[in-house]
Amino acid sequence: MPLYHDDDQAMLADTASQFMAEEGAIAKQLRHWRDRECKDGFGHALWKQMAEMGFTGILVPEADGGLGMGHVEAGIVLEEIGRNLTPSPFLTSSVVAATALGQANDDLRGRWLPGLIAGDSVFAVAIDEGAKHRPERIATRAEKSGNGFKLSGRKDFVVQGASADMIVVAARTSGTEDDADGVTLFAVPKDAAGLDHNAVRLVDSSMASHLTLDGVELDGDAVIGEVDGGREILNRMLDAGRVGAAAEGVGVARGAMDMTVDYLKQRKQFGKLIGEFQALQHRAAHLYSEVEIARAATIKAQQLLDAGAENASLMASVAKAKVGKAAGLAVKEGVQMHGGIGMTDEYDIGLYMKRDRALAEFMGDVHYHAGRVAELSGY
């Protein structure tokens, strides 16, 4: 498959880009909700609009009422989300949780997917237990209780956790913390007794929660997939999240870069446009190269994932790490090249820097994924 968008995908990109630039724009969404200290960190009306556009169900199979598309298409929407810093539950709900639900039984699908597709429901995923992403380690326990389970433990960095109607929780039904086996995934409804959120606002004004599960009782039918056999689904969720976050990061990088290059063409100092100074030209050109390469790695990973290729997971980590590097560079150079104005809240470039930092941690940072590349390559 050639590494560019085919005609249908290019059309989707046009639609998504126009929609997000109009409806998802920084002033209309991010600043609007931030300045009101919105407890969700995003607007439900926009989520509903995204449903009307068909975006919410992109990765949901047609049989379940979705569009049955792939990670390339989800990535197209995510890149525009990134470019406009649009706060939305798309990545956690439509990409990561939808990937988990794709492996769930009919009852769970029937219960949760219609709400997602309609833009009425929001989902979160609770994997990490600590400040850094370490999905290899799951300590949260799920004990058998009656015909169901009782969950106990703590989860961190549950993005939009407190706003979510359902949280996909990875817990341990057997074995010890570091075992690969013995993990089970649960669809935990928001009103389950014993669920407690300490919701905190992050640097990018998104909301995440420290989740406490204190003997949360669930029916057996809340299990996604097989008991003790959740690791494989978890890995799929992680890969979906990695390429998804990479795609959004490409958007953040491009948004920051475009703003900066524009600024270089407008700002005059020493009687010249600052874009005429070779010291800045070379850095901008280097940045462009890095962003283009990160984007290529992301499209490659999306295609491999859609094809179910053997090396898809390796490439997902390559993409997440490469985007982490490139987007990090884009926002740092962006703020620096804007000079003093780049430090002001009024100017958007700083918002890109904040979003990049949060996205860098989501699903693992550059170092985590570089380490994973080494491991998967056998060293």
Place this chain on the structure above:
Amino acid sequence: MSDLDSFRAETRAWLEANCPPEMREPVQGEEDVYWGGRKATFKSDAQKAWFEACRDKGYTVPAWPREYGGAGLSPPEAKILREEMARINARPPLSSFGIWMLGPALLKFGTEEQKRKYLNEIARGEIRWCQGYSEPGSGSDLVSLQTFGEDKGDHWIVNGQKIWTSYADKADWIFCLVRTDKSNKYQGITFMLFDMESPGVSTKPIKLISGNSPFCETFFDDVKVPKDQYVGEINRGWDVAKYLLGHEREMISGADNSERGAGIGAMLKRQTGELDPVLRAELALFDVDALAFSAMAEKFLDEVKVGKAHPAQPNMMKYAGTELNKRRHELMMAAGGSAALEWDSEESRGGSAARSWLRTKANSIEGGTSEVMLNVIAKRILELPGA
């Protein structure tokens, strides 16, 4: 089975039958590369057999039309052949500036007669070409070149000096930029072709930091060049030169090599046993960049085929690809430790690690420096202001 599937199956079978096992080993040194030309000799029977099989099939230049010595493969077929060759690690049957640089320029700017003659010679490895662009005073600022061709009616008399002419002493012919009008900087250069055995041509090798001397100073002293030996239009050679540079940059960037394993961490671990943890971390970050670049190379080639790539994109590929290759060799030296320092022992294959490392320093100089690539990206792609 689709046409492409059956093409893949046929190709695989053909390679199985025709590519000798010795030609499926990584290239170890200069002598493993076959460059063709009047003075060429084969290093081994396997090298000869592999070259001849490819030549007869048109696989020295698979995508060129059949009438010019190619196999006339469509872009997807050419990609399959590349993939299948990479799969078995097949060496290129023929390396040549004719294939990488002059050929594409002739395909675009040459007359039908020129194409039939020169392209077939290139495809069959009969004539080895060298590139006469740089001069002592004209490197990055190539268009300031001074070598002059005086109009003598049916021929030019060329005088001047070129420098850094790779393999000038081994080449049969040269494609050369010559000023034919001193009053116009850009539109006063003609793209000429001539035989290196013409009277008045002389070469003097230059030794490199790697200890090898693959290139020369080249002198033209009243060299007579017939008036029909130019490409494109007279005084419009700059157009041809720039087009050719695009291909040269692509080639140097390693974009055409995208299917080859990009990561080196695993290879170095196998060679050296345990890796120091800090080195392992650097290798991992390098492999991220290298695997990402190899996706970029694939994307770039896909986009070039359908005309989606920005015309200045080869400059980006050249910049990123060559900086990456230099980093690769720095890491290989670091992993190799003192063994990589050996300069002439048999064990070190004549110091190949150290010599290759030194050679790669030229990657960001030859074919236009990294700084010049960044200038081009800034101006042509980002459209930043200024001269």
